[in-house]
Amino acid sequence: MSPRSKQPSRLSLARLDTPIQRLERLASGLGLKADLYFKRDDMTGVALSGNKVRKLEFLLAQALEIKAPAVVTCGGIQSNHCRATAVAAANLGLGCTVVLRGEDPGPNALGNLLLDQLVGARIRWVTAEEYRERRGEIMLEEARRWTQDGIEGYVIPEGGSNALGSLGYVQCAHEIAAWSEETKTDFDVVGVAVGSGGTLAGLAAGWAKYNVKGELWGFPVCDNNAYFEGECGRILTDMEGYVPEASEAKIRLIDAYKGIGYAKSTIAEERFLQKVARLSGLILDPAYTCKAFLGFCEEINSGRWGENPRALFVHTGGLYGTLSRSWTIHEAP
Numbered sequence: 001m002s003p004r005s006k007q008p009s010r011l012s013l014a015r016l017d018t019p020i021q022r023l024e025r026l027a028s029g030l031g032l033k034a035d036l037y038f039k040r041d042d043m044t045g046v047a048l049s050g051n052k053v054r055k056l057e058f059l060l061a062q063a064l065e066i067k068a069p070a071v072v073t074c075g076g077i078q079s080n081h082c083r084a085t086a087v088a089a090a091n092l093g094l095g096c097t098v099v100l101r102g103e104d105p106g107p108n109a110l111g112n113l114l115l116d117q118l119v120g121a122r123i124r125w126v127t128a129e130e131y132r133e134r135r136g137e138i139m140l141e142e143a144r145r146w147t148q149d150g151i152e153g154y155v156i157p158e159g160g161s162n163a164l165g166s167l168g169y170v171q172c173a174h175e176i177a178a179w180s181e182e183t184k185t186d187f188d189v190v191g192v193a194v195g196s197g198g199t200l201a202g203l204a205a206g207w208a209k210y211n212v213k214g215e216l217w218g219f220p221v222c223d224n225n226a227y228f229e230g231e232c233g234r235i236l237t238d239m240e241g242y243v244p245e246a247s248e249a250k251i252r253l254i255d256a257y258k259g260i261g262y263a264k265s266t267i268a269e270e271r272f273l274q275k276v277a278r279l280s281g282l283i284l285d286p287a288y289t290c291k292a293f294l295g296f297c298e299e300i301n302s303g304r305w306g307e308n309p310r311a312l313f314v315h316t317g318g319l320y321g322t323l324s325r326s327w328t329i330h331e332a333p
């Protein structure tokens, strides 16, 4: 088999296809000048939910293939990716260590961290500096600690964002293309949050492979456009062995909506999250989807994509991050 036609194995972990829903009341309540739709990737599952599940279908298939006794990954204290990995590992009977940036809150764990603990993941706490400088090394160290029959734990990079994991979002692009074809509904613009780049890179490769209509735009919640052009470019180059069209993929980014820092919310963002919840029952998360959807709405109303575009937002999940803190409710019911 030529390396260009290599088809990696895949597990079935996510509830697919996720629905695409039209949200007229939300659009009018927000004063949005668009025909708005959501791709509900927050509905890939329950404890095992959000965008990371699509990536884990490929990554964990490889871990099982090499008979790894465990998986090791990393992220922030409220990492959705770490939680999804820990839950999936428990589901498959694999061990799991999550390398978390932050301090152990002792018995006060909430949200994603609480789920990490409930499913029995080992947690290695590291400082922000250790995380920045040595997370790769630390993950390898943890992987070695799981060694069984000479096989170490399988290391998954931050966010599951490598070429293999990002294939999960080529599949998502296929679902969007198939839905458009079936309903004769093309989008003018599609928006998604960007945290480590794999979701956007996978979608962009899928856009090229399936000729999906409409411009795809990513909204970084950390770092900046230049950083993610580099990251997504690197992932796309590595993906060419699986998806040759990845070489033609286009990465478009708007980094103006990161706000006051990673996973920190302004009052305006808190109000926006609450308004969306009240108008639609859809729960955004403070670190990713709130910032990205707010940016998407502002750019739509600025006319960047013309008058009244048909707009799709990919809701990538993050509910447990929303449940990891207390909230001031800004408007009385």
Ligand SMILES: Cc1ncc(COP(=O)(O)O)c(C=O)c1O
Pocket: 050, 051, 079, 080, 081, 159, 161, 193, 194, 195, 196, 197, 198, 199, 200, 285, 288, 289, 316, 317, 318
């Ligand atoms: C809820 C949510 N949305 C979006 C993202 C961004 O995805 P990616 O890391 O693939 O850029 C993440 C993870 O980083 C996430 O947890």
